[in-house]
Amino acid sequence: EPALVFDLGGKFDKSFNEAAYNGAERWKAETGGTYKELEMQSEAQREQALRRLAESGLNPIVTTGFAFGEVLNKVAPDYPETRFVIIDTVVDQPNVQSNVYAEPEGSYLAGVLAGMASKTGTVGFIGGMDIPLIHKFRCGYAEGFKSVRPDGKVITNFTGTTPAAWNDPVKGGELARAQKAQGADVIYAAAGGTGIGVLQAAADEGILSIGVDSNQNHLHPGKVLTSMVKRVDNSVYEAFKAGEAVEPGIKLMDLKADGVGLAMDDNNAPLITPEMTAAVEQAKARIIAGEIVPHDYMSDNSCPAD
Amino acid sequence: MDYGTILQILDSAVRLMTPLLLACLAGLYSERAGVFDIGLEGKMLMAAFSAAATAAVTGSVWLGLMAGVLAAVGMSLIHGLAAITFRGNQLISGVAINFLASGLTVLLGQSWFALGGRTPLLEGAARFGSITLPGAEAARAIPVLGPFYAEVVSGHTALVYVAALVVPGTWWLLYRTRFGLRLRAVGENPASVDTAGVSVPRLRWAAVAICGVLTGLAGAYLATGLSAGFVKEMTAGRGYIALAALIFANWRPWRALGATFLFGLMEAVANRYPELDLGPVTIPSMVMSALPYLLTVIILAGFIGRATPPRAGGEPYVKER
Amino acid sequence: MTRLPRWADLVLVPLISLALAFAISALVILSIGQNPVEALKVMVTGALGSSYGWGYTLYYATNFIFTGLAVAVAAHAGLFNIGAEGQASLGGLGVALVALSLPWPHWGIALPAAMIGAALFGAMWAFIPAILQAKRGSHIVITTIMFNFLAAALLNWLLVNVLRPPGSMDPASAPFPETTQLPHLTDMAAAVGIEWGRNTPANISFLIALAACLLVWLLIWRTPLGYEIRAFGRSERAARYAGIRPTRIIVVAMMISGGLAGMMAINNVMGEAGRLLLNSAEGAGFIGIAVALMGRNHPVGIVLAALLFGFLYQGGAELALWTAIPRELIVVIQALVILFTGALDNMVRMPLGRLLGRS
């Protein structure tokens, strides 16, 4: 029986954790299997949770979020029989599969779309916790945006520097209003649960927003430009499907592997012009072809679009 | 910083001030009557949850508001029972109330909505919409004051204006009415009220109930005005900041407005400028968020002004000759 | 007010209060459509049904013994220390600084140093509210609350900007050197040939906590300082008459209190996590209030209450794992225990006084 551990923020964050949940549910619906799930309440619980799951013979154990990295590094060797899967960071252990996503690629596409949708030429980015991982989103987004609006401006804010930043919709909303006041008319929220506040405020203020991780277009139909989805659901689904035979090592989920992408559906269809679709498709093709390489912020902690 | 930015920050400060102001005034009633209340946080949280849950289920923000107020009054009842009827330790009761709210909101939320302690997103009539005051758009043309009116004064949700009215209302009630005189007296020397033939418990119960109503409004605003639904621990220490503001305001209504506005402004500025660059020094966001607490300690230490709490505060009243 | 016989006050009142708290908790469980009996079963088997469960129960109890003692020592001096949470966090900082500062050759050397670091930082965090209370009359309850927030902000900043190793995204310190890993109770049991509590974090800190109980007992009831603390806590004027200086007692009692709260960090930070995490105290400082109230500020009572809360904590974790009841249930139980033992105690005491027919 597999297990899935959600990070702080909880499985119904409409975002990252919920994507993982959807993957598990898809597996459950298809196979009729059951799985164990657990939500983190605090930083200090992670180790106990992992150990308890491993102790009770669950296998594989999927953990969502880079914050499990350090703990998993410590726990995995104690349970060599158990396979672990971690999402969003790399843990170098023989029984761990690390799923990492090409956030810059997906974000680049989001940036292209934002650039075309923006009337003011100013767009916003609201990140959750101020960490290199989120700068990856920001940097790709900025690059994509600049590719269509070279003179445009990207306003950036982060909600905080601690995990609480993932779960502060009030602050997210205030930041969105502040960005609107500064002229932004499309705001990309890479902020977990905080993003809900961003999307809400954007809808209230009559500007566009871009969701993240899960498809969030339905939250405010016609007001969310698109969502940069990370197919966390696929990672979870495949891990569950592989079961105890899940492959250790690094698994790169990029555009080519359909690991990241933009969500297009009925909810945002009225917002998307054929030109936009064409531009996005073209950028996507060039990225896959390697003609465009969106910069990975974490490779050198800098962003050429700044 | 241009005028537009200033207006935007002020606008944000007003929104962020509102829950603090309502909670602070709530604490003012309770503490002026001699019942210390460190459970503002819990009452607010409970109210936020009940308001959001009810609004989500019924689709009516007004029903949500009522539920929020009822929930907070319910928590007040527990506090009153401990502090007034059973003459228990008011501080401990407050601590318990904060934990109770923190646990119950998630427990009930999870069991009702299975959204990890969250309520569904509120939409349409389940949220407070913003109210555009008359002439707001027309006023924009007037230089300086016009945009101020349109941006900062107009365009808030109903509870913001309610909170603003509660300030003069509280002042009037406290200093111009019989009830206020007795309320202030019971917090200073309950024996004086008792020997004057007025019931001490009744006055304190009234104060605690008003405290419940106002924390109810504060919580409801948080979940249905400021944001669109409840998330766990969404009060995020605002109850304690309200308490800090109450001390800062020296238990006076107009100063409560000033103190909570200051704290709201600090939050708004911190939101806008996480790393506040003041030329030679850059203030990290942690300092900004810690500032209300730091200021409170400084006030309490008497380095700026002097906090003089109601004299009978925190003490259960026992008849004595 | 009617007075109760001593045994009733010490044993019966807390037990009835506890029973009330549990009864209402059961109602809460019912109200969310779950079965309280089932829940209790899960908790008991999960926390006490195996040496694994016991290992975690003891691990949590260790935290609560330290914070319970901390709250109790302050309470004996008539001070309500709500700041154990912040003091425990700062204790964690002390431990981290010690553990990361030197290449410790052996845990046996690192432990005393870490204990000093933990106690020192915890005491330091209690010192400011104490001196403000003593010299400026600032209400210690409010200042310690504020200091909890200040501690959180300070640690946030330090973990993000100072202690976080380069390249890491967690707001956490670097892992401590292997050599500072404290021996687990498992290892100690294995040394005498017993297999017990594999993979649990219970460690030697538990024994240190028990030793701390003994020391606190000696301090409070056997030393002149303890006499002074108790005298001051019950009557400030009598204490002044007796030549007991209020400032000194407030500061000393609060620093001992803060030191004890800080010492908790050798268990959770050094013994378990092996690095300093954000929010490492995990509310144990607040549980200390409930533990001290339940334990009537006496070390023996505190150990029993800490075990109870250790059980609740571990049982609660199991609940979240195996049932649909969220872990927050234990927060509710904790709240009810504090409410009934600390604030509504007269509700139990009054009818009990009539029942026992004493005055």
Next chain:
Amino acid sequence: MALSGTQGTAPPAIELRGISKAFGPVQANRDISLIVPAGTIHGIVGENGAGKSTLMSILYGFYRPDAGQILVGGRDAGITDSQSAIRAGIGMVFQHFKLVPNFTVVENVILGAEDGALLAPSVSRARKELRRLAADYQLEVDPDAVVETLSVGHQQRVEILKALYRQADILILDEPTGVLTPAEADHLFRILKGLRDRGKTVILITHKLREIMEITDNTSVMRRGEMVATVPTARTSPEQLAELMVGRKVLLRVDKAQAAPGAPVLELSGLRMVDRAGVERLRGIDLTVRAGEILGIAGVSGNGQTQLLDILGGYPETGAQVTGTARLAGGALPLTGTDARARRHAGIGNIPEDRQAEGLVMEFSAWENTVLGRHRDTGRALMDNEAIRSRAAAQMERFDVRPRDPELAAKNFSGGNQQKIVVAREIESRPILLLVGQPTRGVDIGAIEFIHRQLIELRDAGAAILLVSVELDEIMALSDRIAVMFDGRIMGERLPQETSAAELGLLMAGASPSGIPPEQGQPEASHSEPSKGLI
């Protein structure tokens, strides 16, 4: 309405029938009946704990009696709470004032008697009414003054005004003069006489038989919860009242040998103290106490005695500034020190004025209290509780503390026995100087005699004793020399055999011995009637 004690056909102002009240095991009032004629001043006397305050609190509706009936003006007044008592025309001035310190006089006066939901009409009516009352009864106070800035005497006036504003016809005063200077007391009595002359009824509780004789028309005596007698004051004497109070002939004479004073033990010169609020409480005290003598300090309470004892004991009020010099047994005694332990070490024993708040930790057991202040004396890391217990048991035996149970908490002993625990502790430490404050306050006659004997014995063993008491008879009986304190000064020193209570009373009232009025004394002070022997 009939004046001054004449009993007409009019119904009595108050009639109590069979009032009983118990607090747990303590029967505070037992089947009490009492008639107070209208238009009279009625005194009530009785020992501490006799039940006087309880009875009055019942009359005021503050407590509910277990049994009995209250008639006001001949009709059952249906007094169930203070509100109904007020409606029945009863006003009460409590021993501890019930004022809101940071309210103005007007606010205090209208509190609970407002005219409507809004304050403004009440305030303006109250101002007018206060002006009238001030003129009628010599009750001048500034209506806008904040109460906490007023003197005690003025605060008491506010209390009386509160009652009169509520149109009280019956005014109860519980020990009103305990906190007043003699001048203020005189003013109060003029007010009370004025009230009586206008037909009001006054009930006055006091411990001072002088006041009873001076002002009351009738006097009731209570003993151990019962009403033992009501007599017209004119037909009784202090001696008879005292006997009624305690239930046997009282002979308050202490047998003691002539003192044989030795070398000076305590020498004080120029002792001044300014408290935190900046008020000068001691204005230059010069004193000498010799070995083997008792120096008694007489004075109305609140004239600096407490400050003097606290400074000598080593625990002056925080923030106080102390100047002056002192010598103890020839060596320098630093006055600014705040180390009570060092004082004990130097041989100063201290029986404090307030045993419950200072002399004992009420929650501690008796044995723990026997080392209070000397708990560090062994200098060892751990206290030897067994030794302390057994010493405590022996001490309780010697001082006849009942019950003889060292484990019992101090709060569970009666007042007299609590005092014995304190006295035992301090005397058995064999001090060279013993500070004694109000040693017999609230203590019954038997214990008083015992404690007095212990003090004399200590004196005869060569200790110097500084005795502060507000009881003039106690001062007269015990002291070898008497100093009178007024307003932070020593007004003069007398030998007991060469002075009279009358002379001491004059000094206590601030009249300077040479006849020159003191700087601080109120002008009307000098014509206060000299006190007769108090019993």
